[in-house]
Amino acid sequence: MxxxxxxxxxxxxxxxxxxxxxxxxxxxxxxxxxxxxxxxxxxxxxxxxxxxxxxxxxxxxxxxxxxxxxxxxxxxxxxxxxxxxxxxxxxxxxxxNGNSPLPEAVEVQGTAYSPEATCEAVADGEQVWAGVQRLKADQRQVIVMRFIDGLSYPDIAKVLGKSIGAVRVIQHRALCALRQRLENDLGHYYAKSRAG
Missing domain, CATH: 1.10.1740.10 (RNA polymerase sigma factor, region 2, helix turn helix motif)
Structure with a gap:
Protein backbone atom coordinates (compact mmCIF):
# COMPACT_ATOMS: atom_id res chain seq x y z
CA MET A 1 0.00 0.00 0.00
CA ASN A 97 -2.70 43.25 -0.13
CA GLY A 98 0.41 44.42 -1.97
CA ASN A 99 3.43 42.47 -3.13
CA SER A 100 5.67 40.85 -0.57
CA PRO A 101 9.22 39.67 -0.41
CA LEU A 102 10.16 36.10 -1.22
CA PRO A 103 8.56 33.73 1.32
CA GLU A 104 10.88 32.39 4.01
CA ALA A 105 10.14 28.80 2.95
CA VAL A 106 12.06 29.19 -0.30
CA GLU A 107 15.61 28.12 0.42
CA VAL A 108 18.66 27.08 -1.54
CA GLN A 109 19.78 23.72 -0.26
CA GLY A 110 23.00 21.80 -0.57
CA THR A 111 26.58 22.56 0.27
CA ALA A 112 27.95 22.25 -3.26
CA TYR A 113 26.83 25.77 -4.16
CA SER A 114 29.27 28.62 -4.16
CA PRO A 115 28.16 31.89 -2.58
CA GLU A 116 27.75 33.34 -6.08
CA ALA A 117 25.55 30.45 -7.21
CA THR A 118 23.50 30.73 -4.03
CA CYS A 119 22.96 34.47 -4.57
CA GLU A 120 21.94 33.86 -8.19
CA ALA A 121 19.50 31.12 -7.15
CA VAL A 122 17.92 33.37 -4.51
CA ALA A 123 17.66 36.24 -7.00
CA ASP A 124 16.04 33.90 -9.55
CA GLY A 125 13.62 32.69 -6.88
CA GLU A 126 12.73 36.26 -5.99
CA GLN A 127 12.02 37.05 -9.65
CA VAL A 128 9.82 33.98 -10.01
CA TRP A 129 7.97 34.79 -6.76
CA ALA A 130 7.42 38.39 -7.89
CA GLY A 131 6.03 37.04 -11.16
CA VAL A 132 3.70 34.66 -9.31
CA GLN A 133 2.47 37.55 -7.15
CA ARG A 134 1.45 39.47 -10.29
CA LEU A 135 -0.68 36.62 -11.67
CA LYS A 136 -4.48 36.80 -11.50
CA ALA A 137 -5.86 35.48 -8.21
CA ASP A 138 -7.18 32.19 -9.66
CA GLN A 139 -3.91 31.58 -11.52
CA ARG A 140 -1.82 32.27 -8.41
CA GLN A 141 -4.08 29.95 -6.40
CA VAL A 142 -3.62 27.06 -8.84
CA ILE A 143 0.15 27.57 -9.02
CA VAL A 144 0.45 27.60 -5.22
CA MET A 145 -1.76 24.54 -4.79
CA ARG A 146 -0.03 22.56 -7.56
CA PHE A 147 3.63 23.41 -7.08
CA ILE A 148 3.90 24.48 -3.44
CA ASP A 149 1.16 22.43 -1.76
CA GLY A 150 1.71 19.50 -4.12
CA LEU A 151 -2.00 18.83 -4.69
CA SER A 152 -3.23 16.74 -7.61
CA TYR A 153 -5.48 18.17 -10.32
CA PRO A 154 -8.57 16.39 -8.89
CA ASP A 155 -7.89 17.78 -5.40
CA ILE A 156 -7.37 21.31 -6.74
CA ALA A 157 -10.57 21.01 -8.74
CA LYS A 158 -12.50 19.99 -5.63
CA VAL A 159 -11.00 22.78 -3.51
CA LEU A 160 -11.82 25.42 -6.12
CA GLY A 161 -15.14 23.93 -7.23
CA LYS A 162 -13.98 23.67 -10.85
CA SER A 163 -13.52 20.85 -13.32
CA ILE A 164 -10.12 19.18 -13.74
CA GLY A 165 -9.98 20.55 -17.28
CA ALA A 166 -10.58 24.09 -16.03
CA VAL A 167 -7.77 23.70 -13.48
CA ARG A 168 -5.40 22.52 -16.22
CA VAL A 169 -6.36 25.49 -18.42
CA ILE A 170 -5.83 27.93 -15.54
CA GLN A 171 -2.43 26.37 -14.82
CA HIS A 172 -1.43 26.52 -18.50
CA ARG A 173 -2.43 30.18 -18.77
CA ALA A 174 -0.66 31.00 -15.51
CA LEU A 175 2.57 29.37 -16.65
CA CYS A 176 2.37 31.16 -20.01
CA ALA A 177 1.79 34.50 -18.28
CA LEU A 178 4.60 33.81 -15.83
CA ARG A 179 6.98 32.87 -18.65
CA GLN A 180 6.08 36.05 -20.55
CA ARG A 181 6.59 38.26 -17.49
CA LEU A 182 9.92 36.64 -16.66
CA GLU A 183 11.10 37.03 -20.24
CA ASN A 184 10.09 40.71 -20.16
CA ASP A 185 11.81 41.22 -16.81
CA LEU A 186 14.98 39.54 -18.03
CA GLY A 187 14.90 41.62 -21.22
CA HIS A 188 14.74 44.81 -19.14
CA TYR A 189 17.49 43.53 -16.83
CA TYR A 190 19.88 42.72 -19.68
CA ALA A 191 19.14 46.01 -21.43
CA LYS A 192 19.94 47.93 -18.22
CA SER A 193 23.10 45.93 -17.51
CA ARG A 194 24.45 46.56 -21.05
CA ALA A 195 23.61 50.27 -20.91
CA GLY A 196 25.16 50.75 -17.45
Missing amino acids: RRSNLQETDDTGLIVRAAKGDREAFGDLYERYVFRVFRHVYYLTNNTHTAEDLTAQTFLNALEAIHRYEVRGVTFLAWLLRIAYNLTMNHKKLRS
Missing part, protein backbone atom coordinates in the same frame (compact mmCIF):
# COMPACT_ATOMS: atom_id res chain seq x y z
CA ARG A 2 1.36 3.45 -0.89
CA ARG A 3 2.09 5.97 1.83
CA SER A 4 -0.76 8.27 0.71
CA ASN A 5 -3.24 5.39 1.08
CA LEU A 6 -1.88 4.69 4.57
CA GLN A 7 -2.21 8.37 5.45
CA GLU A 8 -5.82 8.41 4.21
CA THR A 9 -6.58 5.31 6.30
CA ASP A 10 -5.02 6.96 9.35
CA ASP A 11 -6.95 10.16 8.60
CA THR A 12 -10.18 8.21 8.28
CA GLY A 13 -9.88 6.76 11.76
CA LEU A 14 -8.96 10.12 13.25
CA ILE A 15 -11.79 11.87 11.41
CA VAL A 16 -14.36 9.34 12.62
CA ARG A 17 -13.12 9.73 16.20
CA ALA A 18 -13.00 13.54 15.93
CA ALA A 19 -16.54 13.62 14.54
CA LYS A 20 -17.65 11.75 17.67
CA GLY A 21 -16.11 14.47 19.84
CA ASP A 22 -12.62 13.03 20.44
CA ARG A 23 -10.53 16.22 20.83
CA GLU A 24 -7.27 14.24 20.90
CA ALA A 25 -8.02 12.78 17.46
CA PHE A 26 -8.70 16.26 16.10
CA GLY A 27 -5.49 17.42 17.76
CA ASP A 28 -3.62 14.73 15.83
CA LEU A 29 -5.19 15.95 12.59
CA TYR A 30 -4.24 19.50 13.53
CA GLU A 31 -0.62 18.52 14.16
CA ARG A 32 -0.51 16.62 10.88
CA TYR A 33 -1.83 19.48 8.70
CA VAL A 34 -1.31 22.81 10.46
CA PHE A 35 1.97 23.60 8.70
CA ARG A 36 0.58 22.84 5.25
CA VAL A 37 -2.51 24.96 5.85
CA PHE A 38 -0.42 27.79 7.28
CA ARG A 39 2.01 27.67 4.35
CA HIS A 40 -0.86 27.71 1.87
CA VAL A 41 -2.53 30.71 3.51
CA TYR A 42 0.80 32.49 3.88
CA TYR A 43 1.49 32.18 0.15
CA LEU A 44 -1.92 33.70 -0.52
CA THR A 45 -1.77 36.53 2.02
CA ASN A 46 1.96 37.28 2.25
CA ASN A 47 1.51 38.12 5.91
CA THR A 48 2.61 35.89 8.79
CA HIS A 49 0.13 37.25 11.34
CA THR A 50 -2.79 37.08 8.93
CA ALA A 51 -1.79 33.54 7.93
CA GLU A 52 -1.65 32.50 11.60
CA ASP A 53 -5.10 33.98 12.27
CA LEU A 54 -6.67 32.42 9.17
CA THR A 55 -5.03 29.06 9.89
CA ALA A 56 -6.48 29.07 13.41
CA GLN A 57 -9.90 30.02 12.01
CA THR A 58 -9.62 27.23 9.42
CA PHE A 59 -9.16 24.63 12.12
CA LEU A 60 -11.94 26.10 14.27
CA ASN A 61 -14.29 25.91 11.28
CA ALA A 62 -13.11 22.37 10.54
CA LEU A 63 -13.72 21.31 14.13
CA GLU A 64 -17.26 22.67 14.00
CA ALA A 65 -17.98 21.00 10.64
CA ILE A 66 -16.02 17.74 10.88
CA HIS A 67 -19.21 15.75 11.38
CA ARG A 68 -20.24 16.82 7.84
CA TYR A 69 -16.96 15.76 6.21
CA GLU A 70 -17.34 12.73 3.95
CA VAL A 71 -14.24 10.58 3.61
CA ARG A 72 -14.89 9.55 0.02
CA GLY A 73 -13.99 11.79 -2.86
CA VAL A 74 -12.05 14.60 -1.17
CA THR A 75 -8.89 14.22 0.89
CA PHE A 76 -8.95 15.78 4.32
CA LEU A 77 -6.16 18.16 3.28
CA ALA A 78 -8.14 19.30 0.24
CA TRP A 79 -11.16 19.87 2.50
CA LEU A 80 -9.05 21.93 4.92
CA LEU A 81 -7.54 23.94 2.07
CA ARG A 82 -11.03 24.67 0.74
CA ILE A 83 -11.97 26.11 4.13
CA ALA A 84 -8.71 28.08 4.23
CA TYR A 85 -9.22 29.32 0.66
CA ASN A 86 -12.74 30.57 1.43
CA LEU A 87 -11.57 32.34 4.58
CA THR A 88 -8.63 33.89 2.73
CA MET A 89 -10.79 35.14 -0.13
CA ASN A 90 -13.24 36.66 2.35
CA HIS A 91 -10.34 38.31 4.17
CA LYS A 92 -8.92 39.67 0.90
CA LYS A 93 -12.27 41.17 -0.02
CA LEU A 94 -12.10 43.22 3.15
CA ARG A 95 -8.46 44.26 2.82
CA SER A 96 -6.18 44.77 -0.15
